[in-house]
Amino acid sequence: MKKFVFHNPTKIIFGENTVSKIGEEIKKSGLKKVLLHYGGGSIKKNGVYEQVTNSLKENNIDFIEVSGVKPNPILSKVHEGIKVARENNVDGILAVGGGSVIDSAKAIAGGFYYDGDIWDAYSGKYVIKKALPLFTVLTLSATGSEMNGNSVITKEETKQKWATHSKHIYPKVSIIDPTVQFSLPPQQTVNGAVDAISHVMEYYFDGTTDTEIQDQIAEGIIRTVIKSTEILLKKPEDYHARANLAWSATLALNGLLNAGSSGGDWSSHTLEHSVSALFDIAHGLD
Numbered sequence: 001m002k003k004f005v006f007h008n009p010t011k012i013i014f015g016e017n018t019v020s021k022i023g024e025e026i027k028k029s030g031l032k033k034v035l036l037h038y039g040g041g042s043i044k045k046n047g048v049y050e051q052v053t054n055s056l057k058e059n060n061i062d063f064i065e066v067s068g069v070k071p072n073p074i075l076s077k078v079h080e081g082i083k084v085a086r087e088n089n090v091d092g093i094l095a096v097g098g099g100s101v102i103d104s105a106k107a108i109a110g111g112f113y114y115d116g117d118i119w120d121a122y123s124g125k126y127v128i129k130k131a132l133p134l135f136t137v138l139t140l141s142a143t144g145s146e147m148n149g150n151s152v153i154t155k156e157e158t159k160q161k162w163a164t165h166s167k168h169i170y171p172k173v174s175i176i177d178p179t180v181q182f183s184l185p186p187q188q189t190v191n192g193a194v195d196a197i198s199h200v201m202e203y204y205f206d207g208t209t210d211t212e213i214q215d216q217i218a219e220g221i222i223r224t225v226i227k228s229t230e231i232l233l234k235k236p237e238d239y240h241a242r243a244n245l246a247w248s249a250t251l252a253l254n255g256l257l258n259a260g261s262s263g264g265d266w267s268s269h270t271l272e273h274s275v276s277a278l279f280d281i282a283h284g285l286d
Contacts, residue, residue: 099143
């Protein structure tokens with residue numbers, strides 16, 4: 001096992017009926033106005049949008065919206081979000097969605113204070129040194145973006161799907177309510193499960209020796225993801241299966257497995273990023 005420093009600043013609020021707490025958490029941080037960032041509108045069908053906006057209003061948090069995030073988040077939407085955030089003088093971002101929405105929100109948060117193109121952070125020309133505070137309400141467990149400082153964005157013109165990392169884009173607070181994911185199509189549940197397992201395997205097979213505890217945790221996560229997914233394909237509203245899958249996906253990439261390792265292999269993810277950038281297919285599907 002290698003020497004390491006483990007520090008994860010994200011506060012997790014987990015469980016049923018926790019979405020309504022988001023306004024209170026944002027208020028505690030002293031924020032007055034946020035950019036509400038989400039995807040194609042499914043949160044308006046399952047009631048999450050109403051819960052979130054009601055919570056913001058009850059806590060006197062003003063908000064402006066930028067929606068339409070794609071499953072593979074694109075740079076042009078990030079540019080739109082940065083522009084809207086600046087024009088409306090927001091002091092934080094609230095991402096409501098899965099990993100794609102959260103990754104897009106992280107790029108906006110990091111780009112808000114940067115004079116250049118935030119793509120520089122993904123192409124290795126810039127390291128994010130300051131960002132707007134980010135809060136998330138998770139609606140799809142897969143990427144672990146709700147509890148890490150990673151972000152993956154696709155530049156449409158060049159078909160480049162690249163990643164960045166910064167301690168400044170960890171979410172301040174993430175809410176994980178498993179019941180929000182009851183209505184997910186089976187394929188999205190499976191995609192998320194495959195993604196979570198692949199995160200574990202990137203660390204598990206990176207060649208670091210004497211990582212007994214990390215290996216035991218990794219194997220436990222994989223077993224739990226498989227068991228939970230099998231249950232959910234038959235009973236999509238099984239709360240405990242949803243809860244176990246959700247927490248497993250978070251633990252798979254919140255830095256816990258990285259502690260003491262060589263940093264992971266990540267060749268499989270690099271290949272996937274190229275494929276999904278070229279053919280615009282969901283992460284985990286290919």
